[in-house]
Amino acid sequence: MAIALTEEQQELSAAVEGFVARYASRTRADLDSFAAGERPDHWRALVAQGLHAVHLPESHGGQGGGLGDLAVVLDAVGRGLLPGPFVPTVLTSAVVSRTPEGPARDDLLDLLVRGAMAALVQPGSNLTATPSAGGWVLGGQSAPVLGLLAADVLVVGAETGSGTVWLRLDPDADGVERVAEEGVDLTRDIGRLYLDEVAVPAGAELGELADVRHLVTALSAAETAGVMSWCVRSVVEYAQVREQFGRPIGSFQAVKHKTARLFVAAELAAAAAWDAVRSLDQDADQQRLAVGSAAVVALGRAVDACLEAVTLFGGIGFTWEHDVHLYWRRAMSLAALTGPPGTWLADLGEAALDHRRSASVVLADEDSDFRRAIGATIDTALDLPEDGNARRRFLADAGLISPHWPAPYGLGATPAQQLTIAEEFARRSYTPPSTVIGEWAMPTILAHGTPEQAERFAGPTLRGELVWCQLFSEPGAGSDLAGLSTKAVKVDGGWRLDGQKVWNSGAHQADWGICLARTDPDAPKHKGISYFLVDMRADGVDVRPLRQATGASEFNEVFLTGVFVPDDGVVGAPGDGWRLTMTTLGNERTSISSTLGSRDEEPLRDLITKNLYAGSRSDAIAALGRTAAYGNALGALTLRETLRRLAGQQPGAGASVAKVASAQLHRDAADQTFALGGPEAAVRSGGPADVARLELGAPAQLIGGGTVEIQLNVIAERVLKLPRG
Known part of the structure; x- marks a missing residue:
């Protein structure tokens, strides 16, 4: 539950949490001083560690990180409830750091890196700026401003009638009044800014700002x-x-x-x-x-x-x-x-x-040759006729239907390569075909099955020649999947399956089903279960569509009566079905969640x-x-x-x-x-x-x-x- 992703960010987050924890015990005792905008005891140590400047350029004495690093710090600050003007100050410095380079910006960044406290007065308040011979004249009243009382310097956005001008303002200048308000947040000060004919020199402009x-x-x-x-x-x-x-x-x-x-x-x-x-x-x-x-x-x-x-x-x-x-x-x-x-x-x-x-991201050390090759392959596929199955067969043979599958069926693509492939499909506004339930069934077969099983099923599944369904749930074993009662009895050359399955998506259209059945009735609940591959056209398989509240029939109940499954239709070892099921369910939940x-x-x-x-x-x-x-x-x-x-x-x-x-x-x-x-x-x-x-x-x-x-x-x-x- 942290914004930090990389190892460096996680270390930064932990360091900030540790810093905040050292001072947290005094928060309640100092609530009045925080509300008054007094400089907190921890400020000197905070500045010494550079926590206020992680996002500021090294040329001004900052740490040289980006806004992502500042977000990590703010996440940790929120978790530890750091009191005082830290957040108003870094929000202000983040805004200033994104203004065009110039003397006003550079001087202000230097001041902030040295430890000045700041507050940001955003436009939308009733503050106006009128041009004058020497710069600007400010007037009006602001909305509530966080950190206003503690600020050594203000950055104010005022309306000119034709836009917004951003100015550095000395809070002690003539005509400036800061009025404290009782804040909802007891750990930080808040107030309103009143400006009465306040003169601001022309050199105080910070230039155009992006969307503050x-x-x-x-x-x-x-x-x-x-x-x-x-x-x-x-x-x-x-x-x-x-x-x-x-x-x-x-x-x-x-x-x-x-x-x-x-x-x-x-x-x-x-x-x-x-x-x-x-x-x-x-x-x-x-x-x-x-x-x-x-x-x-x-x-x-x-x-x-x-x-x-x-x-x-x-x-x-x-x-x-x-x-x-x-x-x-x-x-x-x-x-x-x-x-x-x-x-x-x-x-x-x-x-x-x-x-x-x-969802596009810039990856370090990206393989540009791989990206170009993938793009060229997709372009070739898109030149093929959309009707028929030529395009899908080409993508399947190229390993791009399920690129995370191992070769020769996929590319054995790393997560980075998968991201690249997805982006290249997205660039062309084309969604590659899906194997649907095959996305859950085949990874289990490839991971735990025999080479013969992989060869028999993977290619046809990718090409859309085989459609799969999942025969897991039962009337008495829905969420309690291990409570299934379908039985598999060993017979000459294979197994005989008897039982009932339900809520089987697409079973009425499927060629094959992955099926769980109990092969050892005396074993504990999660033991004695085996993982079978069932030919949905075999004798004894009775598929009955269930009409849903929608009026459609996408789900089915499946009755298995004396269904023969040969020995080569067992994935893994008999009794090892529950372990294999975890592979299938992991792929199922990931697939559902990602779409x-x-x-x-x-x-x-x-x-x-x-x-x-x-x-x-x-x-x-x-x-x-x-x-x-x-x-x-x-x-x-x-x-x-x-x-x-x-x-x-x-x-x-x-x-x-x-x-x-x-x-x-x-x-x-x-x-x-x-x-x-x-x-x-x-x-x-x-x-x-x-x-x-x-x-x-x-x-x-x-x-x-x-x-x-x-x-x-x-x-x-x-x-x-x-x-x-």
Whole structure:
């Protein structure tokens, strides 16, 4: 639950957390001095360590890092609740560092690196700048400004009538008044700036600035992610030791699920904040998408997340003595200062109408020859006829259908190469064919099967000549998969299978199925299970489509009555099926998580662009904005998992988090799409859009691949280490 990805960033994060922890014990004792804007005791040590200048250029005495490094620091600062003017100062210096080079910028950066405290007064306040013979005359009153009282120097954005001018302002100049306000955040000062005919010399201009609002919001989201991370960590520690009814409260499922959902929210916030910061070096539309998403998913969610933490602590969490209300207050302050959520939703929704968030990243030591070769191969494929199977056969033979599979079926592509391949397909707006269930079945066969099995099934699967289904779930063994009762009895030359499977996607169209059956009824629950390859046209296989609430029949129940499977249809050793199943389920959940999210925007986008929605356009745009925000955060989460693998790190909790988050996103998007349908949502055909389709189909996402509740248990017990019930 940290923004830090690389080993260096993780070390930086740990160093900042350690620094903050050394001074945290005095926070409550010094609340009055923080509110008054007094220089905190830790400031000298903070400056000596250079924590305030990690993002500033070395030419001015800074550490030479980027905004990504500053985001790591802010994340750790939020987690430790560092008091005082640090955040207002680094936000100001980050803004100044991105202004055009010039004497005013250089002098100010030198001052800030030496340890001056600063505050940023953003445009939108009632501050005006009028040209004068010697420069500018400022007047008006600001909105609340964080760190105003502590600041040694101010950077002010004032309206000129034709735009915004950014000026360095001495807070002690004639006509400048700083008035303290009682802040929600007790650990930092806040006030209003009053300017009465304040003369500012012409040399104080800082030049044109990029979108300061995006920069400040992205970095504020990073601090917010740290606040949410602290909530999760503290709640987990409490739930592990606090007892009720003779048991740790973390063993109760209600607490498990609330804590796991809090963790999911924190992980999405960290991913969205990270993505927002990296977007600051991209074009304006990409910034609107990423920063808007962080404003919704991090800043817009943090207050409620902190409230959830309060309730998980119970009565003690609602006392003045418990620190959770200090974090809650900081989340409230950050959310308020970055603007109303509705404004962000509106801007994000408008951006999402015509643009998609890019997952493109710049990789160190990229193999440009590999990229060119992949691009040329895809171009050759696209020159082939789209009808028929020629294009797919060519891509399969080139190893580009499932490039992560080992040669000769794939390329044995590394995570970096997989990212390159995906980008090259995306550049050409072409989605490569999928093997669907084959993406879950074949990796297991390739990893645990015989060479003959791999040769028999891999090529035809890639070319689309074989279609797979999964015969795992049973009427009495859904989420409790190991509770299956289908039996496999050894007979001459193979095995005889008898049992019933259910919820089998595409079984009515499948050529082969991967099937779990119990070969040793006396073995423990997770033992004595074997992994079979079943010919779906074999005698005794009876596929019966299940008609869903949608009216379609995508799922099936499958009856196996005396079905013969030869010995070469067993993958691995008899009794080793559960271990193999973990390979399959791992691929299944990763596959589901990596494809859900972004497509939930399409029905909303379609309703808006075709003017098919009921009600106001602003409601429709806000619905698209909210869906895009969580879809973008999910995409960022998946991208971060890929980058972890590129760095040689172990996979995180991303797959389980994404499964829960994508299911909730799909449900919310379906609800919003249906609501926007208005009276037309009452009809399925003949109307302008079948908006009921998503609502009726939501259970497939909420149940498929393991129910959300099961995934919450997995997160609570395996990731957060809460005790089992």
